[in-house]
Amino acid sequence: DTAVSQTPKYLVTQMGNDKSIKCEQNLGHDTMYWYKQDSKKFLKIMFSYNNKELIINETVPNRFSPKSPDKAHLNLHINSLELGDSAVYFCASSLQGLSGANVLTFGAGSRLTVL
Amino acid sequence: GDSVTQMEGPVTLSEEAFLTINCTYTATGYPSLFWYVQYPGEGLQLLLKATKADDKGSNKGFEATYRKETTSFHLEKGSVQVSDSAVYFCALSDRNYGQNFVFGPGTRLSVLP
Numbered sequence: 001d002t003a004v005s006q007t008p009k010y011l012v013t014q015m016g017n018d019k020s021i022k023c024e025q026n027l028g029h030d031t032m033y034w035y036k037q038d039s040k041k042f043l044k045i046m047f048s049y050n051n052k053e054l055i056i057n058e059t060v061p062n063r064f065s066p067k068s069p070d071k072a073h074l075n076l077h078i079n080s081l082e083l084g085d086s087a088v089y090f091c092a093s094s095l096q097g098l099s100g101a102n103v104l105t106f107g108a109g110s111r112l113t114v115l
Numbered sequence: 116g117d118s119v120t121q122m123e124g125p126v127t128l129s130e131e132a133f134l135t136i137n138c139t140y141t142a143t144g145y146p147s148l149f150w151y152v153q154y155p156g157e158g159l160q161l162l163l164k165a166t167k168a169d170d171k172g173s174n175k176g177f178e179a180t181y182r183k184e185t186t187s188f189h190l191e192k193g194s195v196q197v198s199d200s201a202v203y204f205c206a207l208s209d210r211n212y213g214q215n216f217v218f219g220p221g222t223r224l225s226v227l228p
Contacts, residue, residue: 004158033216040220041153041202041220041221041223042220042221043159043204043218043221045215045216045217048215056215090158090159092159094216102147102208103149103161103164104149104151104159104161104206104208104216105161106151106158106159106160107158108157108158109157109158
């Protein structure tokens with residue numbers, strides 16, 4: 001019954017590897033996001049997709065590639081992992097409305113550790 | 116661009132103390148304002164929201180009022196509990212900014228018994 005689910009919850013890998021994090025939402029939302037949270041809890045938007053179209057693409061290395069096969073899924077693939085990529089990655093979703101009162105619903109996070 | 120500023124933490128209080136966490140924002144449009152809470156090891160959860168000036172959001176004893184004249188959305192609770200220990204994030208959503216949500220840096224609250 002989880003509204004926004006992301007897998008894996010924990011990921012430990014070596015520098016230079018490629019890894020993916022998957023996200024699915026069952027809320028019927030049309031917009032999905034990836035956020036990165038660093039060790040100081042600072043939360044930064046990375047990408048946003050609305051109905052499978054990329055609408056926000058912040059300054060993120062092109063080693064990060066999001067893919068949205070449909071509006072319920074948004075996956076994040078990371079190539080050539082670096083130490084600085086270690087963080088917690090949060091998937092989120094929202095329903096865009098004319099009122100602007102849309103609310104973000106977050107997944108539980110995926111903690112990536114690069115050794 | 117839009118931004119959110121919060122008071123620096125950590126904030127440490129005794130149980131039943133009064134809590135205020137300050138939040139101010141800058142926005143080009145007319146944003147909606149939110150407080151999210153993150154408990155240890157979990158994702159962020161919506162705590163409360165307000166969509167227009169003078170709106171008061173409230174939930175679980177927490178309150179915040181949308182003050183357009185001071186561009187503020189301070190979080191308050193009259194009597195905190197140990198279970199309120201968490202990181203609190205102020206955020207805005209500006210329709211004029213591509214529906215992006217902008218978060219403050221977070222304020223860690225520790226409540227001691």
